Amino acid sequence: MLNYLLVPLYTYQFSRPDDFGVITEFYAYIAFLNIVLIYGMETALFNFSVRRDDGRLVYSTALLSLWLTTALFLAISLWQSSALAELLGYRSNPQYVIWTAWILALDSIAALPFAALRQQQRAGRFALLKTINILVNVAANVFLIGICKWAYESGQQDGLLGWAATVYRPDIGIGYVFVANLIASALTLIMLLPDLWVRLRFDPALWHKMLAYALPLMLAGLAGMVNDMLGRILLKHLSPGENALEQLGVYGACYKMSVLMIIFIQAFRYAAEPFFFAYYKQQDSRILYAVVMNWFVIACSIILLAVMMNISWIQYFIGANYRSGIDVVPVLLLANLCLGVFFNFSIWYKLTQKTYFGAYLTFWGAGVTVLLNFLWVPWLGYMGSAWATLICYASMALLSALLGQHYYVIPYDYRRILGYPLLAVILILAVERISAYTQYTRLEDILIHNAVLLMFVFCIFIVEKFGAGRAFLRV
Known part of the structure; x- marks a missing residue:
């Protein structure tokens, strides 16, 4: 609920609907790519952990797999950020692509530790970390958009508000939504480090079985995300008028x-x-x-x-x-x-x-x-x-x-x-x-x-x- 309460902040601070359209479009891409980058490994962890005695081996194998694919995705995205920005129609804002890639990478690495907390029924720690993530995201948005933007536009020059005015850059504008999300994702991953600190082992045979189970779920999730998000992307290209x-x-x-x-x-x-x-x-x-x-x-x-x-x-x-x-x-x-x-x-x-x-x-x-x-x-x-x-x-x-x-x-x-x-x-x-x-x-x-x-x-x-x-x- 706290996360969704940011919507009034965005829609009242950025009164032009096309500004919010940028966020709607990029977060639709994020939703698609989250499915691809996790490729069903969360559900595979649930399935194989209850069917095998060595649950730690299942977790470690899935974790190493996700680390490798996420690193590859991040490297390609950063390398081709300018080309991707031009392809999406944001030639003057390649930083949107860079920030989005980092958000996706950090969230993908955090996905499996969160899944392990669910599988272990550690609801308290799961809820605590998720809540901190949301609070940090909300706080960063309120500071960067609610306070700094207001201080800049109202011409504040003295004290803390004067300093806040110097933080805000109008050329970033709605892009501060990505910055706030990136800050929250990075802090969440830092807090998950104890759950990532495991004995790393990789079982190729188990990995192939997990992929065979998980990839159809990834395709299902991807197609499901088409159902949820594609309409938002197509609106930009199919809507009548300019x-x-x-x-x-x-x-x-x-x-x-x-x-x-x-x-x-x-x-x-x-x-x-x-x-x-x-x-x-x-x-x-x-x-x-x-x-x-x-x-x-x-x-x-x-x-x-x-x-x-x-x-x-x-x-x-x-x-x-x-x-x-x-x-x-x-x-x-x-x-x-x-x-x-x-x-x-x-x-x-x-x-x-x-x-x-x-x-x-x-x-x-x-x-x-x-x-x-x-x-x-x-x-x-x-x-x-x-x-x-x-x-x-x-x-x-x-x-x-x-x-x-x-x-x-x-x-x-x-x-x-x-x-x-x-x-x-x-x-x-x-x-x-x-x-x-x-x-x-x-x-x-x-x-x-x-x-x-x-x-x-x-x-x-x-x-x-x-x-x-x-x-x-x-x-």
Whole structure:
């Protein structure tokens, strides 16, 4: 949440949406390259550590592999930074490429120690280091953009503010976002040094097995990132008119308004994958997976309704010049809900060692994303990209559910999985229709909308507490 609170800082300090468009574009590239540089080794660590007695050998082998590939990537990126900057359309800012390469390298080296903490269920240290990373990032952003930029633009000359004004360089501008991220990533890696201090051993046979398991997951993750991020990159090239980077900035800022759903799903994924692997040998594991899915959908449905019932004031999360894209928020909330459902459904191919199905499913999603973006973005702009994301994730979740019931049957309650989000959407549409024909004060509007939210939560309580779910969802 602290990290996402930087969005108001960016959108209010940099009022031109094309400035935020730069960040949106580069962080889309970062998301893609993170998948490539880690190439599924996190999940491979989880899988092979529970199947072999020598977990340290598994960790060391994966660690050495990542170090070598990361060093190669960093060397090439720094060598060709000017050419890459020109290719991306940032000929005058090659430092963006250099800073991005260093961020990627540091985060890739840190990825496996963080995965080991998850695998060892050391949640306290994991949370502490992640929180410090976020706090340092936030503090660096607030200092460089919030304080130094303000001091420079207001002409401060005396004391600490005068010194802060001398720190700020207007030619860097939005590039301070990269600088702050780089500072946080470097400090995090320093704090992870004890976890990197291991007896280094490399087992070629084990490494080949890990790659065979991990590479399909990398392809699946890469295709999955196409589903999530490609729309943002294509917006720059497919948007109608000459304000493509501005549209990208508006879309990127409004995407952040689905912050609660994104944070919940991210936190769930951190915990769920090692949890699923740890319990797969238990006799009642499949029932447990179904229960987890049920409560996951409940939580996501509540978040969906909570955000939309309070969108009248949540919109001030971003600057005024970015609010024209507010209509994408409910679509993107639903899309992320479907992504979380897909993640739950897809545990079957990881547990059964059929990880190639992950690649098939996400390549399907990537095809849907590319096709619909090319069809809809020139016509609908960023709304086309948002709808393409929703249809992509929904179709992937459906296909994974159908395949999973053939290869690894889990007794999911599909009435609840479909019923709760559907009820939330119906309530959103009903409230919007009623609001269009009535006039309330801002306070009355907020109170009525949140009363609807409380009714929804109470309905869930009744269904889950008294076991009336099946009869209710039939209605």
